[in-house]
Amino acid sequence: MRRAASSEWLIDALALRVSASGDMTLVYQLYSTLRTWIQHGELEAGVPLPSSRHLSQALSISRNTVLAAMDRLQAEGLIVSRRGAGLYVAKLPTMPLPVDPPATALVEYSARGQALLDRCATLSQHYHAFAPGIPGLDLFPHAQWQRLLRRHFHQADTAWFSYQSLGGLPALKDALCDYLTLSRAVRCRPEQIVITQGAQQAFELIVQLLTDSGESVWMEEPGYGGAQTAFQAAGLTVTPVPVDEEGMNPALCPAPTSSPRLIYVTPSHQYPCGVTMPVPRRLALLECAARHGAWIIEDDYDSEFRYDTPPVPSLQGLAGQAAVIYVGTFSKVLYPGLRLGYLVLPDPLADAFRLAHARLHREGNYPVQSALAEFIAKGLFSRHIARMRASYRQRQACLRNALSPAIEKGLTLSSGHAGMHLLAELDNQTQEQRLIELAHQAGITLSPLSRYYLGQPQRAGLVLGYAGAPEDELHRAGRWLSQAWLSLHEGRKPHAKLVYCP
Structure with missing residues (x-):
């Protein structure tokens, strides 16, 4: 599509790219197509553009649409008007076509940045049973909180919407x-x-x-x-x-x-x-x-979450x-x-x-x-904490009950006198890694204790969050974990049908 190209060829090319069924407006489609061709040098400086009347008839679009697109191109200096001769592509530095970098090209991050990215690999995107640090979002008083938010936004001091330093x-x-x-x-x-x-x-x-x-x-x-x-x-x-x-x-x-x-x-x-x-x-x-x-x-x-000991x-x-x-x-x-x-x-x-x-x-x-x-x-905050404390106590008890077959065979859990998770002690790192693999296959998130070490892990275990999951889910996931642990602990091959349905 060079200087020698006729206006008919240009119209044919535009017809392939400008459509009333597109997601963008016709004005934007026409403008962006011509802009790209001009900036990349596919339309060279001095190439004449078809008249607005000719374009509107050939593309079956409104003449006002064509004029709006041309006005925008002219305002950006991409095309120029010559008195009595129409519109022409302006003389611009040619922009090279974008080239995809080779697949082997790597971004070089700083040593500090790479260390940060390595730590980001431990972030979990799954917040079902066993995800540590996740509260019981199903227990939060959503309607009450939304009413508070709406009122405080409605009554907000205008000064609050400026920069603050208090x-x-x-x-x-x-x-x-x-x-x-x-x-x-x-x-x-x-x-x-x-x-x-x-x-x-x-x-x-x-x-x-x-x-x-x-x-x-x-x-x-x-x-x-x-x-x-x-x-x-x-x-x-x-x-x-x-x-x-x-x-x-x-x-x-x-x-x-x-x-x-x-x-x-x-x-x-x-x-x-x-x-x-x-x-x-x-x-x-x-x-x-x-x-x-x-x-x-x-x-x-x-x-805030203590169950059987004083704060x-x-x-x-x-x-x-x-x-x-x-x-x-x-x-x-x-x-x-x-x-x-x-x-x-x-x-x-x-x-x-x-x-x-x-x-x-x-x-x-x-x-x-x-x-x-x-x-x-x-006092709404204190009442909410009291409710969560009671619910978390029940959820922890549910998880312990689900894990009871494994506990009877030697699985050791932390005291659980406080907090939102239990620590399950494992025999060795090999057992920890194997449980992680089995859980991944079953669609369960398990957090290995080794992840929390900066140096060589000295203990093996699982950090089992229970606060963020309802009791029925904790029961199913706990039963799965109990069966998986028992299979490994007793030297048996995990059953092929050892599955979990969240």
Whole structure:
């Protein structure tokens, strides 16, 4: 389709591409087709275009449609008008046709970026039985929450729709301060709280303000993958510290190792092992942090859910104004899509974190925060937690009952005194891997304990989430897992009809 091409050939080519049955308007189809040909040099500079009358008749479209497309091309400088002679293709630099890169071409990510992508491979897209960290979304008071949201959006202060730098809506910080003081023995004032878009953003803010690349962070081993990823993505040296029956044990930190800048712990309910750190170990950890000049990150992700033991006060409350940064989230007690978490900061850090958060993340969603503040202040939040606690206790009991044939033969489960998951101890890594393979074939999501190790896994097991699935599903999936485990444990080949129907 060059200069020598007649206008009839051009019209024939356009007729193949412009159709009233297309998804796009006729104006856009005509405009985009000619634009592409001109930009790629398929229509050379100086080539005359058919008249609008001729085009409209030949393509059976309105003349106004043709004129609109030509006006747009002319406005963009792709065609020019010559008085008394019509429209011509303008003289432009020729754009090469796009060429697909060879299949062997690879994108080179940074070492930090590649480490981040490697960690992303552990993300689950299936939220049925056994998916850890997923709350009972079927139990959430959706209608009540929607009414709150609609009212708070309708009554929202106009200023809330602008940029904010308060560290969160004051009403939410007030309500949250009261709740944490009473339920978690956290010592704080509203000014010490910064509302974030989840715990993950809180971790990122901590490492950006308090660490430099290459500095050391001590991390529970095994531990929470989200925190591991945040630390590694920031270029920190992550030192895994073994977890025993009392949580992280600083005395087991591998030597030699540099003094940590941060120490990350989940003392109320260690993730994923499920143990609770007793007061003597907490005091030892505080002393260790003070000796190294380190900040402790206390991740209190699901402490609301305790079933047969009294609640344990927060490490932050025990420490007073020591170097403890308390991180909480609403993802487990409400729903992950809410994307709200919070930091409780020592006084010297509060203003700096508030300003940095406003600059880096442009805080917002004040109408949603306002609805949540009312949800907490009116006692709806506490009632919801009480309901979830009772339901989760039942769901855990259902899972234990489904696994009872395997338990009778030696399968060991964690105590389950708190939280939203159980840890099933396995005989070895081979058994763990084989169960993962069988579960994948059956369409079941299993989380191996080995995934939570940064170093060589020292134990084999499965992290079994039960909070997010109804009891009938937990019963079916638990029965499947019991049969699969028994087959492997007893050295039998798993039955070919060992299937699971979600």
